[in-house]
Amino acid sequence: MTQSKKNKPPKLYVLERRDFQELLTALSADGYQLIGPTLREGAVTYAEITAVEDLPIGYTDDQEKGTYRLHQAREPRLFGCGPGPHSWKKYLFPARMRLWQAQRSNGGFTVQADAHTPDKLALIGVRACELQAIAIQDRVFTGGAYVDPAYQAQRENTFIVAVNCGRANKTCFCTSMHTGPKAVSGYDLALTEVYTPEQHYFLIESGSPSGDEVLHALPTRPAAVDEVEAGEAIIAATSAQMERSLETKGLKDLLYASYDHQRWDAVAARCLACGNCTMVCPTCFCTTVEDVTDLSGDTAERWRKWDSCFTMEFSYIVGGSIRSTAKARYRQWLTHKLATWVDQFGTMGCVGCGRCITWCPVGIDITEEVREIQTTSVAPTAAVTERKRKRENT
Amino acid sequence: MLLSAEPAVTTTFSSDPMIPRPYEIQRAKWDSSDTFSLELTPVGGGDIPAFEPGQFNMVYVYGVGEIPISISGDPARRDMLIHTTRAVGTVTRAMSELKVGMMLGVRGPYGAPWPVDEARGKDIVIVAGGIGLAPLRPAMYRILAYREHYGRVVLLYGARTPADVLYRKQLEQWRAHFDLDVFVTVDRATNNWRGSIGLVTQLIVRAPFDPLNTMAMVCGPEVMMRFTTLEMEKRGVNSDNIYVSLERNMKCGIGLCGHCQFGREFVCKDGPVFRYSQVRHFLTKWEV
Numbered sequence: 001m002t003q004s005k006k007n008k009p010p011k012l013y014v015l016e017r018r019d020f021q022e023l024l025t026a027l028s029a030d031g032y033q034l035i036g037p038t039l040r041e042g043a044v045t046y047a048e049i050t051a052v053e054d055l056p057i058g059y060t061d062d063q064e065k066g067t068y069r070l071h072q073a074r075e076p077r078l079f080g081c082g083p084g085p086h087s088w089k090k091y092l093f094p095a096r097m098r099l100w101q102a103q104r105s106n107g108g109f110t111v112q113a114d115a116h117t118p119d120k121l122a123l124i125g126v127r128a129c130e131l132q133a134i135a136i137q138d139r140v141f142t143g144g145a146y147v148d149p150a151y152q153a154q155r156e157n158t159f160i161v162a163v164n165c166g167r168a169n170k171t172c173f174c175t176s177m178h179t180g181p182k183a184v185s186g187y188d189l190a191l192t193e194v195y196t197p198e199q200h201y202f203l204i205e206s207g208s209p210s211g212d213e214v215l216h217a218l219p220t221r222p223a224a225v226d227e228v229e230a231g232e233a234i235i236a237a238t239s240a241q242m243e244r245s246l247e248t249k250g251l252k253d254l255l256y257a258s259y260d261h262q263r264w265d266a267v268a269a270r271c272l273a274c275g276n277c278t279m280v281c282p283t284c285f286c287t288t289v290e291d292v293t294d295l296s297g298d299t300a301e302r303w304r305k306w307d308s309c310f311t312m313e314f315s316y317i318v319g320g321s322i323r324s325t326a327k328a329r330y331r332q333w334l335t336h337k338l339a340t341w342v343d344q345f346g347t348m349g350c351v352g353c354g355r356c357i358t359w360c361p362v363g364i365d366i367t368e369e370v371r372e373i374q375t376t377s378v379a380p381t382a383a384v385t386e387r388k389r390k391r392e393n394t
Numbered sequence: 395m396l397l398s399a400e401p402a403v404t405t406t407f408s409s410d411p412m413i414p415r416p417y418e419i420q421r422a423k424w425d426s427s428d429t430f431s432l433e434l435t436p437v438g439g440g441d442i443p444a445f446e447p448g449q450f451n452m453v454y455v456y457g458v459g460e461i462p463i464s465i466s467g468d469p470a471r472r473d474m475l476i477h478t479t480r481a482v483g484t485v486t487r488a489m490s491e492l493k494v495g496m497m498l499g500v501r502g503p504y505g506a507p508w509p510v511d512e513a514r515g516k517d518i519v520i521v522a523g524g525i526g527l528a529p530l531r532p533a534m535y536r537i538l539a540y541r542e543h544y545g546r547v548v549l550l551y552g553a554r555t556p557a558d559v560l561y562r563k564q565l566e567q568w569r570a571h572f573d574l575d576v577f578v579t580v581d582r583a584t585n586n587w588r589g590s591i592g593l594v595t596q597l598i599v600r601a602p603f604d605p606l607n608t609m610a611m612v613c614g615p616e617v618m619m620r621f622t623t624l625e626m627e628k629r630g631v632n633s634d635n636i637y638v639s640l641e642r643n644m645k646c647g648i649g650l651c652g653h654c655q656f657g658r659e660f661v662c663k664d665g666p667v668f669r670y671s672q673v674r675h676f677l678t679k680w681e682v
C-alpha cells in the first residue's frame with residue numbers, strides 16, 4: 001500500500017507530542033496491530049505496543065564495533081534510539097514459518113497449503129535505511145518470476161510510519177549508501193521529531209493514500225516555515241554527524257576482481273563464522289527448510305527458517321561443503337552484499353544500518369574491510385597471475 | 395485445500411510455488427548398482443508439465459526431505475515423468491527404497507535448459523560423466539527428434555566402471571544410428587569390457603566435429619567439466635558455444651532461499667545450465 005509521491009513538494013504538518021497517542025489510536029481503530037521500538041533485555045527491540053508509553057521515551061543508545069549500550073538521555077524523545085539488534089524483517093519475513101503439511105494415506109499423501117492470513121500491522125518508527133531494506137526485500141521476494149506469497153500478503157497489510165533520524169550512531173553509514181538519514185519513499189507517514197526545551201512536536205507528512213486518510217483524522221496544523229526548517233536542520237545535522245562511510249564507486253567491479261585478495265585471510269583469522277551479522281541484517285534473506293513428522297508418521301510438515309551463509313551446511317553438496325573455510329564464507333557474504341547483489345537485484349544488499357558492525361562479537365566492520373580492499377588492491381604481478389592460472393587449470 | 399484430486403488444486407499450486415504435487419511411482423528400475431530410474435505420473439491424472447531438456451524438479455520424499463533432480467525423460471512425452479537418481483545420501487537412499495504405487499512430491503520444472511534450439515545448424519558434442527548423462531538424455535531425445543536440423547552429433551560418455559554405465563540399452567541403440575557417434579569410456583575396466591578405457595576428456599581430441607561450428611553441452615563432476623571445457627577450447631570451440639550444468643545446494647529451486655548462489659548467479663533460476671563464458675570467472679576461483 002506504500003507509494004511514494006514524486007515531484008510534489010511534501011506537505012508538512014505539525015503533530016504535537018501531547019497528541020502523538022492520537023496517531024497510535026487512529027491506527028488501532030483502523031484495525032492495525034502496532035509494532036514499535038520497546039526496551040527489552042537491555043536493547044531496543046521491535047515488539048507490539050499499545051500506547052506511547054511503550055516507546056523507549058528518553059532513552060538513547062551508543063553503538064560501536066562490537067558494543068551496544070542504552071542509557072537515559074536528558075531529552076524525553078520518543079525516537080532517540082537507533083536501530084537495535086532486531087529488524088522489521090521478522091514481521092514481514094518470519095524467522096520460522098510452516099510452508100505446508102502433508103497427511104499420509106494408504107501408500108501416498110496429500111499436501112495441504114498453509115493459508116496466508118496476515119495480521120494488519122502498523123510499523124512505527126521505521127528508519128530511512130530500514131525502509132530501503134524493506135524495498136530491497138520486496139525485490140527479492142516479489143520482484144522475480146516466483147513470488148513468496150506469505151511475504152506479499154503481509155506487505156499488502158502493512159502500514160509504515162517512518163521516522164527521520166535525529167541522531168546518527170557511530171556505526172551508521174547510511175549517508176554514503178544514499179539510504180538515509182531522511183526517508184524519501186516507501187512510507188505511509190513520515191515523522192521528524194523536533195525537541196527543544198520549549199517545544200516538542202513532530203513534523204508529519206504522508207506518502208500514500210492510506211497515509212493521507214490517517215493524517216487527515218489527526219489534530220494537526222500546517223507547519224510554519226521555521227518549523228519546516230527546523231526539521232531540515234535536524235536531518236542535515238544527523239548526516240553531518242555520521243562518522244563511518246563506505247565508498248561504493250567502482251566497488252562492484254573491484255570486488256569481482258578481488259576474490260584472491262589477501263585481506264580475506266586477515267578477516268577470516270578473526271571471524272568466528274557465528275552468523276550474527278546475517279541474523280541482524282535487515283536485507284539478508286536466506287532460508288533453509290526443515291522436515292518434521294509426528295511420532296506416528298501420519299503427518300509431515302515442512303518449515304522454513306532463516307539461514308546464514310556462514311554455516312558449513314549452507315553450501316553442502318554430496319562430497320562436502322563448497323565454502324568449507326571461514327574465508328570463503330566471509331568473502332561470499334561481503335561480496336554478495338556489495339557486488340553480486342547489484343547484478344541480481346539492481347541494488348546493493350547493504351543499507352548502511354551498522355547492525356553487523358555493532359553485533360559482531362569480534363568487531364569486524366564492513367566499512368573497514370571494504371576500505372582495506374580498496375586501498376590495498378594492486379594488480380597482481382604477471383608471475384603471480386601465471387602461477388595462479390596454472391594452479392587453477394590443474 | 396487438498397492437493398490430491400480436487401480441481402481446486404491448480405490455483406493453490408500455482409499461487410504457492412513451494413507446494414509439491416503428489417506423483418505416483420509407476421515403474422522403478424536400477425540402472426546400475428547405485429543408480430535408479432523412476433517413472434512417475436501425477437496423482438489424479440493428467441499430463442506432466444511441459445519441460446525443456448536440462449530442467450530439474452524439486453523432489454520430495456514424504457517426511458525425509460526435498461532435493462533437486464534433473465528430468466531424464468523424453469521432453470516430447472507428457473504422460474510420464476522420469477527421474478534417474480544416484481543413491482548417495484539421506485533423501486536419495488530413501489527415494490531408492492520406494493516401491494511402485496508409492497508417492498513422491500514434485501515441484502517444477504525449474505531452471506534454464508540446454509541450448510538445443512539455438513544449436514540448430516551446428517555440430518553437437520555432448521560430454522557426460524557418471525550421473526551427468528541423466529540431465530543430458532532429454533537433450534539427446536530432442537536432438538534426435540529433429541535430427542535433420544543438426545550437423546554431426548557426438549556423444550562422449552565416461553563412467554567409473556562398466557557396471558556404472560547408465561542407459562546401456564539406449565546407448566546400444568544410439569550407437570547403431572548411422573548418423574550418431576557414440577563413444578563410451580570407463581575409468582577402470584573389467585574383463586568383458588571392449589570399449590575404451592580412460593577419462594572422458596581424452597575422447598575429445600579425436601571426436602569428429604567441426605570446432606568452429608559446434609555447440610558443446612557438458613555435465614559431470616566439476617573437475618571433469620573444468621578439464622572438458624579446457625580440452626574443448628584447445629580444439630578451438632569458442633567458450634560462448636560451450637554449456638555446462640552446475641550443482642549447488644538447493645532448498646527452494648526458485649530463487650528465494652539463496653543457497654544455490656554461485657557468484658552473481660542463482661544456479662536454480664539462472665542455471666543450472668550456463669554458457670561457459672558466463673561463469674568461467676567464478677569457476678576458476680576457489681570455494682565460490
Ligand SMILES: Cc1cc2nc3c(=O)[nH]c(=O)nc-3n(C[C@H](O)[C@H](O)[C@H](O)COP(=O)(O)OP(=O)(O)OC[C@H]3O[C@@H](n4cnc5c(N)ncnc54)[C@H](O)[C@@H]3O)c2cc1C
Pocket residue numbers: 313314316317318319450459461462463464465478479480481482483484485486487525528529640641642643644666
Ligand atoms: C540442478 C541439479 C540437478 C540434479 N540432478 C540430479 C540427477 O538427475 N540425478 C542425481 O542423482 N542427482 C542429481 N543432483 C544431485 C542431487 O540433488 C544430490 O545428489 C542430492 O541432493 C543428494 O541428497 P541426499 O539427501 O541423498 O544426500 P545427502 O548427502 O544426505 O544430502 C545432500 C543434500 O541434503 C542436504 N543436507 C545434507 N546434510 C545437510 C546438513 N547437515 N545441513 C543442511 N542440509 C543438509 C543438502 O541440501 C544437500 O544438498 C542434482 C543436483 C542439482 C543441483
Ligand code: SF4
Pocket residue numbers: 277280281282283284337349350351352353354355356357366
Ligand atoms: S550489511 Fe551490515 S550495515 Fe549493511 S544492511 Fe546489513 S547489517 Fe546493515
Ligand code: SF4
Pocket residue numbers: 270271272273274275276277278310359360361362363364
Ligand atoms: S563477521 Fe562477525 S558477526 Fe559475522 S560471522 Fe564473522 S564473527 Fe560473526
Ligand code: FES
Pocket residue numbers: 643644645646647648649650651652653654655660661662663
Ligand atoms: S535454490 Fe533457493 S535460491 Fe536457488
